[in-house]
Amino acid sequence: MHDSIGDRACYRVPGASRFDRREHAAWWVATFLISLLLTGLQFTTTAPFKLAGFELMAHFNATEPFQCRVLVPAIVAGVQYLVPLGPKIVFGAVELVFWMALIALAYRALERFGIARNELIRRLLALTVVVPMVAHLLMPDLHVASGFSAADGVLDLGVWRAWPLFYYPYDLPAAVFTLALCLLLMRLRKSPSRGVLLVFVVLFTIATANRETTIFLLPTTALLLWGRLPTTQLLALGVVLLAVFLAVELPLYWLFSDMQNPNRRIASTQYESHLLSNLGFFRSPFYAAWFVTRFAGGLALVALFWWRFVDRRLKIVLITFALPLFCFAMWVGRLPEHRIFSEMVPLIWLAAMGAIAARAGCRERPDLRGDTDGV
Template sequence: MADFNAAAPFQYRMLMPLLASGVGKVVPWLDADVIFAALEVAAWMALVFVALRGVEMFCPEVSPRLRWPLALTVLVPVAMHLIVPDFRFPSTFQNEAGTLGLGEWRAVRLFRYVYDLPAAVFTLATALMLVRFERRRDLSRFAAYLGVFALATLNRETAVFMIAAFFGVCRHSLSPKTLLMALAAQIAVFVAIYGGIVWLAPAMENPHASVGASEYENHLMHNLALFASPLYLLTYFARFSAGLYLPVLLLRQHLSPVLGRIVFWYGLPLLASAILFGRLVEQRVVVEVVPLIWLAAIQAITAWVARQHTPGSSPLPARNLARASDSGAHERKVQTAMDRSGSAAFVIMLMFLAFMAGAMVMQARAEPSVIIPDPYRALEALKL
């Protein structure tokens, strides 16, 4: 990638190769791997700084001296997607000579995909810029958001999903004309940057491309085959974002509506595209959404803890009640919709866990799996 001759669409993610190439021209005695490793370290540091800004924005009740340790916790779920080896299971259990084969560890190289960690950093930074703009909608804050969005696009094309998040966050707070203009500006920036890269970058053709005339690969059936293993499916979701989606669902009543909308409108398109175009066994392909889930979990947990330590409610002065009621009416409607969707997701999650438990019992041929098939076979015999 540093020589700009990698296969498409990987070579189209140009920010890190451009930085490495620039550093290599200034200090030509440094090897490209050393430069990329240094950029990776810088990206880890930037992730912590951006996470600290997120804690300051969404968790003001946290003591300032505790914000740094709290921001450092973002390293855990991101590392789970980039560093920790993947525990791969075969599609079905294998029992050979009395030995139950479960799978094997396969290491994931840290510096192979140099744009993955920066993509997580830029996603979190762009989301925070979007929150700043939503809190005070002026041109300077939109320009700052657009600048970070442009850098994120230069790093990885999945930044396009932030346009959906912008729509989800601002669709009620901006006038239709202003919203359309803001969306058009983001689309123009994305098309100009990514389209220009595709047109100018001398990338090699992808021999595995299988999605129309594009350079993308279709991994849908491969992903579905992997998830046919109940154990692999269970371990994948146990590892996904280090399980932080669970407190987000359980404490959804305490989740910031704006942050919840960003996670929803950005996360769903990203996950859908990853299922189709990405190899989910490489959990790096969804790393962008991990810092957003982490921040949502941290915010919901701290809000819940603050609520537990607050004796009763703190009523507003009477002169402010009418104003608070008017300004909060829309937020309550949004929160109600999020509660409904969160409750449905929670019930589906419980059904999924029950299904996984049943599948594991049946596959392991443990009690009560022995007695379950007998009534079914008896019913089939009666039909005959």
């Protein structure tokens, strides 16, 4: 029995869809232009937090835990060492590359899960992954100081405000790395190999240097690969991933231990505690409605409504990775900064796209399309 809903599928006719070189080039041009636009919007509608500004991050002087997410600042510092460029332009170039990578991986994800009837539709659907990401990284947060006001017997809207979001260089890369790691897990689940395992461990290491939320992928890895790898090999992989995580995080924690976060509240860590204040936002029915429809661009509602059509592998990812990460983000992150949920957004998008395709009968059968193709 296949993991995906093959019995409900509308099967692809071989050769029915061809994506020629001109269309392929046009898609990459569109990917570049969309990424350029989003990068421009990101650097004009958001601003870095004062404790993690461009100069501070690039010179490794930001406070913890921001500076511990060292991958992108290290890239920027390396480029600046070689080329006389300011930090903003280098951060912007990195952001542009990751927007393009997100779209490219979204296409690979649609291909891996057999979503869409043909190549053209699949390429166009891949571009839509930016919509929920924009909702989390670019759209200002909406606050209602007072829902309505009444003066001289006239009812009107009260005080509604839009607050710009903060920019952090590791938010978008975290989403890209998470999607890439999940695709590699799907590849390992289908056909385990030492080469793919090595790539997975290397990418996990790089992703951990970007943000520590990779720790939430450990139970997901165990469940997805259970029965697909020998038990001893699976245990060894878990030990290696945990060792890699500690080997990356502990030195960073020690290196930046003197850069204390003045807002820390959780034991001896550098994390802040915002759970009660976050829950307080939902006292406003307007804010609750905005949050629900904004979360993953509203696609979380699609995935929940058509949960029975969501691919079983993605259900495992959402339950074991996205849900614990959501709870953790609600505890240590500020709800108005929707970027705290960025890692799970592409996964929810993929689950929603798959559910829509399965419900409409437009998902391919894995055995007809070669599920062992490279990620």
